[in-house]
Amino acid sequence: MQYSFLSNSDLKVSRISLGTMTFGEQTPKNKALEILDYSFSQGVNFFDTAEMYPVYPSKETQGLSEEIIGEWVKKRNIRDKVVIATKICSSHQSGIGATELKWIRKGGQNLKFDKKNFVLAIEGSLKRLKMEYIDLYQLHWPERKVAIFGQLDFHYDSSDMNWTPIEEILYNLEDLKKKGKIRYYGLCNETPWGIMKFLNIAERKKYSKIISVQNGYNLINRVFDIANSEITIRENCGFLAYSPLAGGRLTGKYLKGKRPKNSRYTLWPGRFSRHHTPRGEKAIKRYLDLAKKFNIDITNLSNAFVLSRPFVSSSIFGVTSFEQIKKNLNCINIKLSSEILNEIESIHSIDPNPCV
DSSP: OOEEEOTTSSOEEESEEEEOTTBTTTBOHHHHHHHHHHHHHTTOOEEEOOTTOSSSOOTTTTTHHHHHHHHHHHHHTOGGGOEEEEEEOOOOTTSSHHHHOTTSTTSGGGOOSSHHHHHHHHHHHHHHHTOSOEEEEEESSOSSOOOOSSOOSOOOOTTOOOSOOHHHHHHHHHHHHHTTSEEEEEEESOOHHHHHHHHHHHHHHTOOOOOEEEEEOBTTBOGGGTTHHHHHHHTTOEEEEEOTTGGGGGGTTTGGGOOOTTOHHHHSTTTTGGGOOHHHHHHHHHHHHHHHHTTOOHHHHHHHHHHHSTTEEEEEEEOSSHHHHHHHGGGGGOOOOHHHHHHHHHHHHHSSOSOO
């Protein structure tokens, strides 16, 4: 396994991290524990979860992912050997929070980044995780209206003013840090403007700066390249790339209308449409042909590409089976040749970012 430090922190994280949004839903507890054990045995020390997990979220399963991780860490007695990241969700009006998370702090406009909600959220996560502190606490998505989860263009809404000011959010996070509830904090699904505002205000107020940003990134969604990549490099802010396989679509297992059993697109058709577009299907076929040409597994090609990017600190893999985690970990020692990388760029130039 390879490791890197997030920003200027002392968080040394594995370049491959395990995302756990399937734990408690698609992946039952016994299978999840098996996956966690194997990942850890292979050097994975970074585990990412969220208060709203598992996905697709429901009142009946909410928090199970954190509970499974918490039980595993406590039974194995490895708290000082792992880096645990979790997230607080918000009411983002055009996203999932406003309409479908009513069981979390009553949902809707109650899902704010104010002090009251931070306290409720952090105490809930710590209880489920059976921990005294969280290594990396992240904002799951902005409270304000931005283009996320399948959207690309920013649509300004003059009435969108009822979101917690960034200075207040940083103050609340800093307070949790001073109280020993969290060690560091970061962002998710954030825009260039948002990242820079958090960094600039933190510097002005002499607060701790965010040490990471977690956004989607893969061969068919490289929007992060456009502006965020420069920010994370020049500001020394770690990038955590999630969905390196575009929810499994880059494996080709969904092509020609196939619906594998227990897969997210089969269980919840239409819920993850951002990775299922006619343009995306064409691009996936091109990458499959490229993988065959160089006799490399498409999973390894896709994952190795993400890890090759100079701004990526760690790539977050989400899996539902023991077989998947074994296959995904194969990419860690694969270095793509300049010829393969050049052909990837050629495919990308035909239709940049067909799935956002």
